[in-house]
Amino acid sequence: MQRLYLKELLTFAESELEFDSGLVVLTGPSGAGKSVLMQSVLSSFGHGGGEAKICEVTLDKPEKINSEAYELDDELTIRSLKKDRIRFYLNGQNISKKALQALFVSSIKYLSVRDKGGFESAVLLDLLDDSLKSRNKSYKKLIKEYQQRYKHYNIKLSELFKIKEDEKKLSELIEFTTYEIEKIKEIDPKNGEDEELIRIKQQLSKIDKINDALLQSNMIFESESSILEVFRLLGKDETYFADTMSQLRIDFEETQSLTEELADINVEEILDRLEKISGLKNRYGSIGETLDYLVLKEKELTAYQMIEQDKSTLESFLSLEYNELMILAQRISRSRQKEAKKIEERLAVYLKDLKLPRVKFIFEGVNLLPLGIDHVDILMGHSVTSTLSGGEFNRLRLALLVIAMEEKREEGGVIILDEIDANVSGDESIAIASMISKLSSVYQIFAISHQAHLSALADQHILVGKVSGNSYVKVLNEEERIVEISRIIGGEKSNKEAIAFAKMLRAKV
Structure with missing residues (x-):
C-alpha cells in the first residue's frame, strides 16, 4: 500500500498518510483511534464495515491479481463513499464489497485475534504440499497426476450418478420409443400411398355409375358399320372416324378392365388402410415426416441402449480408477506425514521463543477428495486449534507464516495484524517482534502495537493521537x-x- 486518505471518520476530520514498505507500526494512547483507522483500511478490501465519509487506498497491483470483470492498472485506487450506504470503486469502476474481498483474498492477509481461520484442513494440507513441492519434483508430479485423475474420476462419477438418477426415466423412454417405432413399422407407410388410396376410394365410389355408363355407351358400336357405309357411299375419307372408334374401343376396354379390378378390391381394407395412414398423418404430419420421425426414433433408441452399456462401462472404469487413486493418495499421505514431522521440529524453535508448547499434526483418513485422503488438524499440547485462545492462535499462525516464508513459498503481499502483541510478556513480545520483522522482509506489514520491541523494529512508525476530542495521525521522525x-x-x-x-x-x- 502506498497511500491512505480519510475524511470524516468519526473523530478524524481529515487524514492522509503515505506508507513505506516493510513493517509499519501504529501506536498511540488508548481511544485515540488506531483500531478505527485500521478498520477503514480493512473495509477497503472487503473486511467489515467502514465509517469514513471518504476513504481512499492506493496500492501497487499485486502480481497474483487478475480480473476479466475489471480493468486493472499497475497502480490501483480503492475509493469508498458513505452516504445512505457505502459504495466502493476500483479505479473508478463500481465494485461490490464481496468482489473486493474475493479479488484481494490472496494478497491482503488479515490476522485478527477474533478470527480463527487459517488452520482449516485444506490450508494445512496446502502448507505441507507446498513445502514438499518446493524441494521434491517427483512429489510435484505426483500431486499433479492425482489432481488431474481425480478431476476426471469425479466427472465420470457425476455421469454415473446422473445415469442412475435417470434410470427409471430411461426405462420409460425406451419403452415409449419402442412402442412408437413398432406402431409406425406395423403400418409400414409408403411415400405417395395416401394419394393412391384416395384415388382408389374415389373410383370405388363411382364404379356402379361407370358400369351403367359403359353398358349404355356400347350401343354406339352397333351403328359403326352403317356410318362407315355412309362415308364410302359419299366418297368421303372414313379414316378419321375409324381411328376415333378404334381409340374409343380401347378406352372402353381399359375402363372395363378397371371396373373388373375394382370389383376384386376389398373396400373395407382400403378404408381401414386409409384410416391408419390418416392417423399417422394427424400425429406426425405427412408420410414423409412420419418416415423421418421413424428414423429419428430408431437413432434415439440406439442411443438409449448405448446408455445402458455406458453405465456398465462407467462402473468398471470407476472401480479400477478408484483403486489407482487410492494408491496415489496413500503415497501422498505418507509423504505429508513425513514432512509434517520436519515442520513440527522447525516450528518447535519458534514456539519455544513464543512461550508456546510443541505442536503435532494430527492426520485422519477420509474418503477420496480433491486433496487426497487426509484431514489434518494441529494439536498444541492437549488442545486443537479451535480451542486455543486468541493470543495463542495468532502466535502459532505467525510462526507458520515465518516457516512458509523461509521456504520461499510465499510471494509477498500485505499482512494486517490486529494487536498481535497485546497482553504478552516481555520475552514473548521480543519473539513476536523478531518474527514480524522477519516477515516484513517479504511482506508489507501493518500492526497496531502496545509493545516497545515491535515499535522499535518498525520501518515506519505512525502515531495516532487525540487532542480535544479530535484524532490525528503523524509519521514520526x-x-x-x-x-x-x-x-x-x-x-x-x-x-x-x-x-x-x-x-x-x-x-x-
Whole structure:
C-alpha cells in the first residue's frame, strides 16, 4: 500500500498518510483511534464495515491479481463513499464489497485475534504440499497426476450418478420409443400411398355409375358399320372416324378392365388402410415426416441402449480408477506425514521463543477428495486449534507464516495484524517482534502495537493521537520515535530509564 486518505471518520476530520514498505507500526494512547483507522483500511478490501465519509487506498497491483470483470492498472485506487450506504470503486469502476474481498483474498492477509481461520484442513494440507513441492519434483508430479485423475474420476462419477438418477426415466423412454417405432413399422407407410388410396376410394365410389355408363355407351358400336357405309357411299375419307372408334374401343376396354379390378378390391381394407395412414398423418404430419420421425426414433433408441452399456462401462472404469487413486493418495499421505514431522521440529524453535508448547499434526483418513485422503488438524499440547485462545492462535499462525516464508513459498503481499502483541510478556513480545520483522522482509506489514520491541523494529512508525476530542495521525521522525517508545515503556510521564531503554532498542535495529 502506498497511500491512505480519510475524511470524516468519526473523530478524524481529515487524514492522509503515505506508507513505506516493510513493517509499519501504529501506536498511540488508548481511544485515540488506531483500531478505527485500521478498520477503514480493512473495509477497503472487503473486511467489515467502514465509517469514513471518504476513504481512499492506493496500492501497487499485486502480481497474483487478475480480473476479466475489471480493468486493472499497475497502480490501483480503492475509493469508498458513505452516504445512505457505502459504495466502493476500483479505479473508478463500481465494485461490490464481496468482489473486493474475493479479488484481494490472496494478497491482503488479515490476522485478527477474533478470527480463527487459517488452520482449516485444506490450508494445512496446502502448507505441507507446498513445502514438499518446493524441494521434491517427483512429489510435484505426483500431486499433479492425482489432481488431474481425480478431476476426471469425479466427472465420470457425476455421469454415473446422473445415469442412475435417470434410470427409471430411461426405462420409460425406451419403452415409449419402442412402442412408437413398432406402431409406425406395423403400418409400414409408403411415400405417395395416401394419394393412391384416395384415388382408389374415389373410383370405388363411382364404379356402379361407370358400369351403367359403359353398358349404355356400347350401343354406339352397333351403328359403326352403317356410318362407315355412309362415308364410302359419299366418297368421303372414313379414316378419321375409324381411328376415333378404334381409340374409343380401347378406352372402353381399359375402363372395363378397371371396373373388373375394382370389383376384386376389398373396400373395407382400403378404408381401414386409409384410416391408419390418416392417423399417422394427424400425429406426425405427412408420410414423409412420419418416415423421418421413424428414423429419428430408431437413432434415439440406439442411443438409449448405448446408455445402458455406458453405465456398465462407467462402473468398471470407476472401480479400477478408484483403486489407482487410492494408491496415489496413500503415497501422498505418507509423504505429508513425513514432512509434517520436519515442520513440527522447525516450528518447535519458534514456539519455544513464543512461550508456546510443541505442536503435532494430527492426520485422519477420509474418503477420496480433491486433496487426497487426509484431514489434518494441529494439536498444541492437549488442545486443537479451535480451542486455543486468541493470543495463542495468532502466535502459532505467525510462526507458520515465518516457516512458509523461509521456504520461499510465499510471494509477498500485505499482512494486517490486529494487536498481535497485546497482553504478552516481555520475552514473548521480543519473539513476536523478531518474527514480524522477519516477515516484513517479504511482506508489507501493518500492526497496531502496545509493545516497545515491535515499535522499535518498525520501518515506519505512525502515531495516532487525540487532542480535544479530535484524532490525528503523524509519521514520526527518529527523535519523536524515542519519545513515543519511552511512553509505551513508562507511561504518559516516561522517565530517563524509559528514554534510555527506548534509545537502546532503536540502536539495536
